[in-house]
Amino acid sequence: MFLKNAWYVACMPDELSGKPLGRKICGQAMVIYRTESKGVAALEDFCPHRGAPLSLGFVRGDTLVCGYHGLEMGCEGKTLAMPCQRVNGFPAIRSFPVIERYGFIWVWPGDPGQADPAKLYRLDWAEDPGWAYGGGLYHIKCDYRLMIDNLMDLTHETYVHADSIGQKEIDEAAPKTSASGDTVITSRFMDNISAPPFWRLALRGNGLADDVPVDRWQICRFTPPSHVMIEVGVAHAGNGGYEAPADKKAASIVVDFITPETETSIWYFWGMARNFKPDDAELTKTIREGQGKIFSEDLEMLERQQANLQAWPERALLKLNIDAGGVLSRRVIDRLLEQEGGRSQAQAERPRAKEGA
Incomplete structure (x- = not known):
């Protein structure tokens, strides 16, 4: 599991x-x-x-x-x-x-x-004074893989987070998904759009105008056992988008560490790391509060989804192209679980083989 x-x-x-x-x-x-x-x-x-x-x-x-x-x-x-x-x-x-x-x-x-x-996951920004971090913890009653699905397909932002980070352009931008070894990457790029409320706040926090068109990006990276890091941001349109200079964008890394508690519950450590105005404690607090509200909106959806899956275990879930990130992430997990199970079995059998020699 x-x-x-x-x-x-x-x-x-x-x-x-x-x-x-x-x-x-x-x-x-x-x-x-x-x-x-x-x-x-x-x-x-x-x-x-x-x-x-x-x-x-x-x-x-x-x-x-x-x-x-x-x-x-x-x-x-x-x-x-x-x-x-x-x-x-x-x-x-x-x-x-x-x-x-x-x-x-x-x-x-x-x-x-x-x-x-x-083998510890590296967080280089955590040891860099040019970055600031704020985060929190939620206990959620769902299979940890449902949270991975949620984070590797941000289509739901348009609906679950309509008043903060959601916008129709997310639906209209087709995601691209790839896998390399144990890492799965799903990305979306949206050009010349309006910034949603949370990102207008971030633009103001970085001293930028919030009422001009922006280019927006979401790059989700899954790594085992259950970590998802998401590069997100907006830049004033026409300045290179993701590659825009620091004085033209507000960008950050959404940090998601998903720790299984049981087969149907998790400890969800969430946060956001940013490399603009790292010494502004009030901005860190404001972003943390906004992000905490956003993630709390996922909680009911995931718990009700888990309840439905337990009530109807015989029902197969359907897959669309937007699900590719979660599907490939689950394949990585399944492959590593099989390898881990094989190693455990081999370790259990070694003493018996020795005794029979």
Whole structure:
């Protein structure tokens, strides 16, 4: 259903303000917490004593203390101590590889032996002072692939987001989709049109006129396990569109990290990175609020879509040319799931082969 051997965004750093965080990722209940000297750690959210959620406990130094009976856990999942009890022989619980980078906490829910930091998705703009970022988090009750479909086909903007980023010209501009390796790209370019409300706001934010014709672009990039980055923007018409100089456009990257919770629910980390007026905190706040409203409009549609699919599982979904981005993205996921399943089976069989030798 979802890839396990991959880095997923688990939370944002400010979610670990003083106490452990319980979060289910790829079907696995985890407790994520910040220690005094060892950084961020992630364990199964299961106390080996009586099965209580460790996320209801607290952190003392580098130790996670169960909030039920005071059992103390180390960052590697080993039981360390418990008041007046001998617990050193308790079996260890599972720990998960964790990385804090680019303003996010990432976890690897699969085989820890394959958790290579080099496989982390690169966000070069996150370490560039010339860029600003604002974002948020939504919990949505839908299959993570429905959100990928949504982001790889922006035709729905005309209808779901009619008052913010939608306009009829999106319908009229045919998307182009291609795939290269594990990356799928769908793009739309619209020339000499009026900017919709959200983009008029962005133009004003960059000190540009908002009442003149613009060229608009949307370039959606899917990469496994479930990331979608979308280059979006508008430029005053006749200045090169996507290639226009910085003083003639307002452009940004829509950041979408989709972390499966279960087969029918996700943690959706959304945001926008921009490279104009990065020091303008008020502009960052305004754009964040506007984008947050836009993404909230998708929430009901996706949850109701999921409910329909569960109610009528026998109904086949129809495909049009606008669906190519989502279709190809699902093919990438299916191929990698098959490879991951094959590797897991091979790993499971190796010990048996050795024993029979």
